[in-house]
Amino acid sequence: MRTALLLATLLTACAAKTGASGDTIALLQRMFAEDPGSPAVLYTFARVREDVGDYPGALAWLAQLERSEFDDAIDPEDFRGSLRRPEVRAIAGRLAARARVRTASAVALTIDVPELMPEGHAYDPRRDRFLLSSGRQRKVVAVDRAGRAADLTRSGQDGLLAVLGMKVDVTRDWVWVASTHAPFMADPSPEARGHSTIHAFDLATGETRAAVPYARTPSLLNDLDLAADGTVYATDSHSGAVISVRDGELRDVLPPGSFEGPNGLALAPDGEQLYVADFRGLHRVALASGSISSLRPPTGARTLGGIDGLYFHDGALIGVQNILGRGRVWRLPLAADGTLAAAEILETGRADYRNPTTGTFADGDFYYLANPRSRSGEPLRLLRLPLSARARA
Structure with a gap:
C-alpha cells in the first residue's frame, strides 16, 4: 500500500503529514544526485513538499518530473492541495495527454x-x-x-x-x-x-x-x-x-x-x-x-x-x-x-x-x-x- 506503507518506510514523516526527516531528505538528495532524471525520485520529492503544504515546492519538482521521461499521469489523490494551483493543473494536463493508456x-x-x-x-x-x-x-x-x-x-x-x-x-x-x-x-x-x-x-x-x-x-x-x-x-x-x-x-x-x-x-x-x-x-x-x-x-x-x-x-x-x-x-x-x-x-x-x-x-x-x-x-x-x-x- 503506497501511501501508508512504502512511503512510511522511506518517507515516514511525510506519510504522517508532518515533515520529512533529515535522513529522508538526505536519502532523496543522494538518489537525486545519482540519477537527476529519476521519475520515482522526482515524484516522491514533489509528494514530500505536497504533504507539508509547500505547494510552490511541489510545483518545482513536478516541473522537473515533466521534463523527465515520465510517461504517466499524476495521481490526483497525491496532490490535492497543489492541484488548486493553475500551474500544477497545467502540468497535470500535459502529463495526462502523453500518458500511455492500456x-x-x-x-x-x-x-x-x-x-x-x-x-x-x-x-x-x-x-x-x-x-x-x-x-x-x-x-x-x-x-x-x-x-x-x-x-x-x-x-x-x-x-x-x-x-x-x-x-x-x-x-x-x-x-x-x-x-x-x-x-x-x-x-x-x-x-x-x-x-x-x-x-x-x-x-x-x-x-x-x-x-x-x-x-x-x-x-x-x-x-x-x-x-x-x-x-x-x-x-x-x-x-x-x-x-x-x-x-x-x-x-x-x-x-x-x-x-x-x-x-x-x-x-x-x-x-x-x-x-x-x-x-x-x-x-x-x-x-x-x-x-x-x-x-x-x-x-x-x-x-x-x-x-x-x-x-x-x-x-x-x-x-x-x-x-x-x-x-x-x-x-x-x-x-x-x-x-x-x-x-x-x-x-x-x-x-x-x-x-x-x-x-x-x-x-x-x-x-x-x-x-x-x-x-x-x-x-x-x-x-x-x-x-x-x-x-x-
Missing part, C-alpha cells in the same frame, strides 16, 4: 466490505475463493465467486496486526500472512508500535497454525513468498532486510540496509534466485551466496522503482508499480541469465485505479484490486487481467 482487464467481482483497506491478495484453489488482507481491521477475509465476503480470521487474532502480504500454502492448506503495527489499523496499541509478526492460518477453520514474532524493532514486514520446502520469505520495508521463516525459526536472509524500502518479492521456480523490488528498482539475489545484482531496466521502462506486488509467471515477472503516477502492471520477461530481457505494460491509465497493489493468479490469469484505496461508499473492484499472448494482443 485497459486490458475486466471487472471480475465487486466486493462491498467497508473500511477493509486491503493490501495482500491470494487465491485458495481448494475452495475457489479469493483472500484479502485487511490493514484496517487486522484480519483475513475470504471472498467467493459471487463477491460474498466472510471472515477467515478474527480481528487481531492471536496478536494479528495490520495484515499486509499473504501467500497460500497449498500443501498444508494454510495461508501465511505478514502483519505490522500501523497507525491506520483498528485499536493500535503503543506496546505493539514498531513490531511485526508472521502468522499462518488454517484455510478450512481459520485457526492459527503459527505465530512467529519478529524481534527486530522498528520493523515493517510487508510482502512474502513461499518456497516448495515450506520456507517463507518476507521483506522488512523499514530496515531493508529480507527474512525467512522455517520450522518456527525466523532469521535474516539479507541484513538490514540491503535494500531501500523493499516491498514485493518473488522466488524463482528453481528456488535458487529471489527477486526483490525496492524504491530504486528490481534486484536478483543468489540465495546460496547472498549476492545481490541490481537489474537494469530494459528499453521501454525508464524506472521500475516502487513495484509493490511481484510474481513469476511463464518465464516472466509480473509487477504492480504504484509508487509514482496512477499505477501500472508490467510483464518483464527474463533472459537465460536471469536478467530482464524486455518490458511490456499490460495495464495502465485506468480511470478506476486507486492505488492498485498486489494480486494473485487463478484460471491462468492475474487478479488484482483496482481500488484498495477506495473512496467512502465505493465497492472494491477485482480485475481480471488475461495473461496469454493471444489475450494481450
Whole structure:
C-alpha cells in the first residue's frame, strides 16, 4: 500500500503529514544526485513538499518530473492541495495527454466490505475463493465467486496486526500472512508500535497454525513468498532486510540496509534466485551466496522503482508499480541469465485505479484490486487481467 506503507518506510514523516526527516531528505538528495532524471525520485520529492503544504515546492519538482521521461499521469489523490494551483493543473494536463493508456482487464467481482483497506491478495484453489488482507481491521477475509465476503480470521487474532502480504500454502492448506503495527489499523496499541509478526492460518477453520514474532524493532514486514520446502520469505520495508521463516525459526536472509524500502518479492521456480523490488528498482539475489545484482531496466521502462506486488509467471515477472503516477502492471520477461530481457505494460491509465497493489493468479490469469484505496461508499473492484499472448494482443 503506497501511501501508508512504502512511503512510511522511506518517507515516514511525510506519510504522517508532518515533515520529512533529515535522513529522508538526505536519502532523496543522494538518489537525486545519482540519477537527476529519476521519475520515482522526482515524484516522491514533489509528494514530500505536497504533504507539508509547500505547494510552490511541489510545483518545482513536478516541473522537473515533466521534463523527465515520465510517461504517466499524476495521481490526483497525491496532490490535492497543489492541484488548486493553475500551474500544477497545467502540468497535470500535459502529463495526462502523453500518458500511455492500456485497459486490458475486466471487472471480475465487486466486493462491498467497508473500511477493509486491503493490501495482500491470494487465491485458495481448494475452495475457489479469493483472500484479502485487511490493514484496517487486522484480519483475513475470504471472498467467493459471487463477491460474498466472510471472515477467515478474527480481528487481531492471536496478536494479528495490520495484515499486509499473504501467500497460500497449498500443501498444508494454510495461508501465511505478514502483519505490522500501523497507525491506520483498528485499536493500535503503543506496546505493539514498531513490531511485526508472521502468522499462518488454517484455510478450512481459520485457526492459527503459527505465530512467529519478529524481534527486530522498528520493523515493517510487508510482502512474502513461499518456497516448495515450506520456507517463507518476507521483506522488512523499514530496515531493508529480507527474512525467512522455517520450522518456527525466523532469521535474516539479507541484513538490514540491503535494500531501500523493499516491498514485493518473488522466488524463482528453481528456488535458487529471489527477486526483490525496492524504491530504486528490481534486484536478483543468489540465495546460496547472498549476492545481490541490481537489474537494469530494459528499453521501454525508464524506472521500475516502487513495484509493490511481484510474481513469476511463464518465464516472466509480473509487477504492480504504484509508487509514482496512477499505477501500472508490467510483464518483464527474463533472459537465460536471469536478467530482464524486455518490458511490456499490460495495464495502465485506468480511470478506476486507486492505488492498485498486489494480486494473485487463478484460471491462468492475474487478479488484482483496482481500488484498495477506495473512496467512502465505493465497492472494491477485482480485475481480471488475461495473461496469454493471444489475450494481450
